Every structure is written in C-alpha cells, then in structure tokens.
Amino acid sequence: MGRPENGVGIAGWGAYIPRYRLPASEICRVWGFEPSTPKNLGVEEKAVAGPDEDSATMALEAARYALRRAGIDPSKIGAVFVGSESKPYAVKPTASFVADAIGASPKTMASDLEFACRAGSEGLRASIGLVSSGMVEYALAIGSDTAQASPGDVLEFTAASGAAAILVGPRSNGCAAWFEGSYTYVTDTPDFWRREGSPYPVHGEAFTGDPAYFHHIVGAVKGLLEELGLKPSDFDYAVFHQPNGKFPLKVAKILGFPKEKVLPGLVTPKIGNTYNASALLGLCKVLDEAKPGQRILLAPYGSGAGADAYSIIVDDGIEERRTKAPALSALLSRRKVIDYALYVKFREKVRRITW
C-alpha cells in the first residue's frame, strides 16, 4: 500500500556555505574558555556569513544550485518555503524574494516558516504534500540561517551560517532520490528560544539534551521505523540534526545506527551548526556520494521542540544531477580564516552609530 510521499522525489538539491571561518581557538582566546570546551563539543571552526550576506542571500545561492541540478523551468515551481530563525526581516518574507529571483513568481505559493532549527524541514514535509496532491508540480524547501549567540556564551562555538535547498517534484519526472516515508514528532518543550526583539537566544543548558534533542529525534525515528516496518540495518546512511559534533553520534548509538553510517553526513565539526541548514547540509553531503538503491535516514530537529524523520531512497537519476553544481566538499574547502574581531564586525555584534 503506497504512501503519498512515494510519488515525490528530490529533483535537485543545493548547498551554500559562506567562505569565512572562525576557529574555536579564537573564542577560547577572547573569552577564556579552556581548549577542552570546543573539543568536547566536537567543533573545530564555524562558517560565518560575510558583511554583505544574510539568510536571504544564502537561501538564494542554495536555491540556484538546486535549480541547476534539477534542470527544470523555474516557472513550474508552485511553492517556495524558507525556514529560518535569523530572517533579515521580522515581517517581509524571504520566500517571495527567492521566488522572484529564481523565476518562480508570480504564480507561486511562498512563505517563511519558524520552528527553531527544523522549519526548513517542515517546509520540506509541506512541499512533499503539495507535490503528491498534484496542487503544485514542483516545490522548493530551503533552510537558511546566520545563527546568533550571545558573546561569550558557549553557544558561540557552534552558532554558524549556511543554507540548503531541496527542490521536490513528481518522481515520475525523474529524480535523484524519492521519499519512502516521513514522520514528525512535536511537543511543547522550551529548551531554547529567542524573544521578539532579542538579538540572541537563550538555552536551558542540560535541558537541551535528554528531554529535548534526544527525546524528539528518538520519537520521530522510532515512529517512522514502526510505520515503515524498517530497522536501522536497512539504512545505509543516518543524517541527524547536528548542533555539535557529538550529539548525532550519541543519538545514533541510542537508536542502534553504527557511527560509520553517521560520519559521512556529519559536517558540524568543520562549519558549526547551521541551524535550519544543519541536517539538510548533511543530506547534501550524502547525496554527493550515495549510490542508486541506497536508503538514507534524515532526522532534523528543532527546539521548542520537534523532530522529523524521513526515509529517502536514492534513484538512478542521482548521478546526472550530482555534477551540475558544486559538491559540499568544494564548499567546505573554500575557506578564509578570520579572527574574533572580524567576526564581531561581520556579525554586527559591535554597536556603531552614524550621524
């Protein structure tokens, strides 16, 4: 008995990582953290958006790469979703900007979504629904963030910038991979939040672990496995939301996925936590190497809290699409190291006045 997701595939995918990198050692130097702190987080450096970049420009770059891989007429895109917790505007959608810039407008749905780090994924589930119902032919789901952290807070080691875009369409049109199933697990759990008007979020420290990240990802993945009648050994890759370099390995252990299946999709050690792009960039990295027939588990998580779980089967169409845009490894190696002073300037953490 088929599921609605089965007729929907990934027509194209795109990733964007800014070139600037702030080494964790710089944060240690300025704030007096011990070197063991970034080591325990499993993060060496993080990607930082440049002074003329924001979550909208990055969303557009990722969307363009996804479109290149898909090779479709952009006017066929009927919905654009952008998930972010660092929008340039509280009111003025990034989605309409991206839709216009890529040629999907005016006949298109467009909306910005918020659910901490999993809004991009919520956009993906909604896109799958719109395509499977036939209401739209193609839908674009983007996760993009220039994540913020209070200066000197341990969150500064991981709050990073990046974007990922997934263009979904009918599997029958040809695709890189298709959706075997999807599941979402949501509760009201206040582990991390940012009040209206606050420049930085606050987090519940240890509370962000067991009752939040682990509880929800386990809930979503177990729910999916049960519905699809699958076990961890049926999967070739497991890509989780990656707030640091350690949590994904720990949740994999809890669920029974060996770490060899997690490591190919683990990008946070090199670029930090790109929030709405986090799990999706891990997926992009896996799509750069996965072979037709392989099965991928994708489990994004967002504070507040909720997690999704997808089972994605790689299709023959992946190889022709793969080379049409830069591989994630190319974006990872495009690096310019900056110091803490430049980071503070780029991320506007110093207050300036002009008159």
Added chain:
Amino acid sequence: MVKNPVITSAGLVKVGRHFDKGLRELAAEAALQVIDEVGVEPDYLIVSSALSGVLCHQERLAEIVARHLGLKRVPAVRIEAGYLSGAAAVAMACSLVKSGAARHVLVVGVEKATDLPSAQLNRALLALRDADYEAPSGVTEEGLAGCLMKLYMEEHGVKREELTVWPVLMHDHASRNPYAQLKFKVAPEQVLSSPVVADPLRLLDVYPVGDGAAAVMVSSPESVEKSGAAAEIAGVVQVTSEAEALEPVFKATREAASTLYSALGIEAFKVEVVEIMDTYTITGLLALEALGFAKPGEAAVALAEGSIKALVNPSGGCKARGHPFGATGVYQVAEVYMQLTGSFPGLKAEDPELGLVHALSGLDSQALVMILRRAW
C-alpha cells in the same frame, strides 16, 4: 535500654536532574516511603532546604510539603543553615523528641537546583555568602576553596597529584550506589585534566549540581516496636567557628568532634562508617583530619594506603552521590542509618555498630558532628 531518639525508616530519591519533578514531588517521593514504612503520621514536620527561596521562589515550604503529603494539623517548619540544613534538621528533631514535645518527627530534606541556567544558579548561590562583605566582591565559595587547597599543599608539602585520591575514591563508591548522581568511575588523569574551576580546584574536585530529597523519621524509643531495624542518635554537637577557615584546619569540625567523642567516651577509631560533607576535595580531606581519622596533612596518604579503618563515604559523598544543598545532611543521616541496619543498597560497611555524620556550612563556618549507633 535505648534512651536516645531513634530512626526507624529512611527514604531517598536518586540525586540528579529531575526535569519533571518540583520541590513537592521530590519531597513526597522520599517522605511517603517513610510514612508508609513507619505506619504513623508524624506529630511534627521539619523540612530542610537551603535555597528554596532563591532557586524556586518558594518560602513557607514546610506547609506546602505537609499539605502535599496529606498530613493534617501537623506543625511544619523549614530549617535553613546553608549546607548544614539537613543535619541540623535531624538535630532539631532529636531535641523535640528528647524534650517530649513530639513522639515522631518527620524530617524531609529537599532541594530543586536544576531549574536555573548556570549564571542564575551562581547568583543564587551567592545568597550563601555574606551579602554585605563577601558577595559584592564577587568571591565565590569555589574561589575560597581553591585558596584553601593551595595553602594546604604548601603547608604540608603535598603534591597536587596526591589529592586526586579523594574524587577517585568517591566515584568508585558512587558507582555502586543506586541513589548516586554520578555513577561512573574516574581516573586520576581525568581529575587533573578536567576544566579549571578555581586553580588548583578542577571540575572533578567539585560537587555536581542536582535535585534530591531524603527523609527520616526520628522517634522516641518508647513509641516504636523494638523488633525492626533502628539506629539511635547517640549524640550531636554543632559548633559555629569564629571565622570561616582561612587556614587549612577545620577548627569547628575539630571542636565538635572532640566534644562529642568526649561526651560519648569514644575515639575516632571506634567509628566504623562515616559520611563526610565533602563539598570539595579539600573539604573532604580537611574534615577527615579534623575528625581525627588522619593526622594534619596526611589524609590523602592515609586514604591511598588504606590505613583508615572506617569506611569513608560509601555513598560517594557530595562529590559523586551528589549535593542537593539543604537535603544532603538528611541523605547522610539516612545513609549511615542504612549502613547500621544493613540495608544500604551499595558498598556496605562490615557489621558496623557506630556511624558518624559530618556536615558543615561553607568552609567549616559551622560544623555538625552526629554519632549514630545500632539500636537493637
């Protein structure tokens, strides 16, 4: 013929981060075990909590606990004496029983410390410092403990590595205690490489933050059946020092201990099991010396050589069993009671007859020593 107040039941909650439990749920979990086992409603309730006001914005805690336990018309008060709250609460209960004012006093220690993020917790803990003269300077108890550790090492020529014996031992003991917060062993290298808290004090030299609750029923010997397991509270001495320890000697502990040993006609070596309030490695070592279990400067060596006959902190102590501030003293009394009655579910002392509880406030600003004896 037992004339002293006796403890006939104890209830403990595993120390840890109980995100789904507040003060009353934690208190009830420990207290109901005791009320059920003893089978009588207490005629007095003492709740010990060091910081319920600043951590949970809850004063008048004893009434709230009484109501939650379904106790009717019971007089209920909260005792606060910093970390000493729990042990002092048991001491108060003894006075009520000895005076005849009560036959059964339920003592419940409870602390809910994990609801606040670290910055707010540290601010709350400043309430345990002198608000006029210490808190505004920014000095923390950890900072003072670090200085004390340095002075101790300098005065006695003790090397830093030697002092790892304390956390290593505490974690080893806790690994066997189902009520302990940190049930994993640690190696000396891990202690020395853990993050610096206040040099030379490292993370693994400092108590962990956790929630907990412990309860005991203190009764008059005439009011209980002589058949069940029980421990009598043979004596308590509580001493406030002239000043908090500014040199590596715990004078309040020393005076309380020697006064109590004198009164009971015993010496330290007669005690077979002890629970010391080791908020930091240096507190544990200094208390061990002040209680007479080792000579000044030799506590670490004595532990390493195994030359102390008494079983020291079989619970894992504050370091590894945990330190839910105002509840800790009740944990200690409960643990020694369980050791004496053979019911402790972890590392057991061999058929002990005498047990000792040591509690302190700050860095020996005030100290309490209590001796319990197997009742019958």
